Amino acid sequence: MSATRVFVYGSCVSRDTFNALPQDGYELVDYVARQSMISAARPPLAYPLDLSVISSRFQQRMVQGALSGSLYGTLDRHATDTDLVLVDLTDERAGVFEMPDGSYVTRSIELDGAGLTQQISDASTRYLRFGTDEHFEVFGWAAQTLRAELDRLQLTERTLVLAPNWAEHSVDGQYSGDSYGYAPADANYFQQRYVDLLENYLGLRTVRLADTRSDTGHQWGLAPFHFAGPVYTYFAQAIAQVVPPHAGPASIGAPQQATAYQGPSSAAALTASPTVELVRSASAEAPTVVLVKTTSQHASLAALLDDMVANVGGGNLNIVTVTVQGPALDVAGAESTAAQLAQITARTGKDRTYLTAGDGLVCALLVAAADKASELVVVYPEFPESVTVPGLKKVDVHAFAEAEHLMARHTAGQVDLTLKLLGTVTRTGSFLLMHDGDAVLRRAMERMHTTLTDARRHARI
Structure with missing residues (x-):
């Protein structure tokens, strides 16, 4: 029996959650990262950047995908062999640059690290910062584009949005740090209405988690969205309820009874019992x-x-x-x-x-x-x-x-x-x-x- 096929659109939050799934029951179809929903909906027609200064081939591919708006073409190619689309909004935190032709470019740590952000900024008309009304207004339009594409590809019922709060502290009590100028508490405040829009206005199935902890030993380092194991376990259990391993599209429909799920099963800083x-x-x-x-x-x-x-x-x-x-x-x-x-x-x-x-x-x-x-x-x-x-x-x-x-x-x-x-x-x-x-x-x-x-x-x- 074939494995459940998962398409990841988001950040390490979704990608690391996938790693917490039983590897003999789930298969990664493709991974699109570093790509705001905004720039995915309206990428620049042509914007040349010398990406050779980015050492990692994976990071080069992600940045090139963001510049070309690869999300919807990639989704289209994999629509018939995808059982579950995992989405998270962590990469929205970097904001987007609006270009003179009305298109958008996602800011990313790769562009920052390679010294390319200033070049894009100089060519842009404005920078839309995550959490502002201007950014949220454009995001709302882009999110409707996502919903329309999911509908067209018959993937809406197979889409799950992961929405954990940023962790203020690690499991051993350290402050998780800021990202792009956002403290975790501020990011959580701003993120709320973005998640609400996806869940309540666009009707996308969403799994939230407020009580999160980061991990000082995380493979990507300490950050408010590099979580401790129980967080990934929580989301992996939620995924297994929606799409069990070895299940195809026929098994995906209405979510299981909301009264049946009790959250994380492992200890660290999270508990399952009331x-x-x-x-x-x-x-x-x-x-x-x-x-x-x-x-x-x-x-x-x-x-x-x-x-x-x-x-x-x-x-x-x-x-x-x-x-x-x-x-x-x-x-x-x-x-x-x-x-x-x-x-x-x-x-x-x-x-x-x-x-x-x-x-x-x-x-x-x-x-x-x-x-x-x-x-x-x-x-x-x-x-x-x-x-x-x-x-x-x-x-x-x-x-x-x-x-x-x-x-x-x-x-x-x-x-x-x-x-x-x-x-x-x-x-x-x-x-x-x-x-x-x-x-x-x-x-x-x-x-x-x-x-x-x-x-x-x-x-x-």
Whole structure:
């Protein structure tokens, strides 16, 4: 039986992930690197550079490919013998030069190292820096070109975007360093909307990971995107769920149940099991708030949960955090987590209210149902592509989102799926669209306040 054939478009992130796959089950078809999605869509018609000053033949080939925009021709040649296209955005960090004819050239470490970047810069009309509105606007157009080409070649359903956060520190605590002037935290902030565009606007299947560590012993050296082994293991496991080894295109379709994946399986700095922690113990009479967080959750959303609890209950709350590795949890994991919660909160308030944001929706639903909680409040819910939550009709869910945010980030199909999901698992829950972010938070906090007031009243009876 032939191996699963993988086409890599991206950086060492995807290429090193491929190396973590079982080599007898996966075969590398081709590798296109150092090529921004922008320059791939509109390369210069002709721009001569003396590439002989670049010593590595591989690097010469990658730079020449970037100058000629080789991505789509290469994809076209391999379309019929490709089972999986792996994509990552790490090489976008270098930005692009806009040339006088309206084409683009990707900046790269090879051009910088060979002293050729200044020559291109002098000939260009402007430099578009990653993360700026100007760069993102052109990237959006280029990303639509990618989606159109994937559709034409019938590769869209066989494409997977790997979206790890840059690692701020290595497994042994060293700072991972900057790249092209970006600290990891800044790069992660800027990268978010690029990944959101690919996943939510263009509908490309995406695997994210927030909790990453770099490796001081990495073969390419220490960098925020040269990861420790567990990160590659995480992505390799995600790939195996989408496209098992020795599987052809017929095996690739809708992703497996989102509730079945639990993240990295090896230790270093990452853990697979949900972490349950009592972070504040107020009193036995006070109600308990369970904050459900995921490692793929955007940092601002995780901070938002803490702020909401502080604004609603002050110090008179028992607070427990449940942290899930990745965006998903299975039913067995939810039941195990609920059992841990019961033990941890044995001496605190028995009335537990759940609070989550973003992609914590399904995890919180599962745990709250297993825990027989009465209510879940979710802010800015992230909508799964495919999910089933069997046999759950126990939790009242109150979801809050900004209409503009909802329409910008999610397809109509995803919205419909989530509304159906909420209708299936709730008794009386609600989905409320507000006009602005302040209204979203205010109404969500009002819902939390009402829930906690009811819980306190129940505790006194």
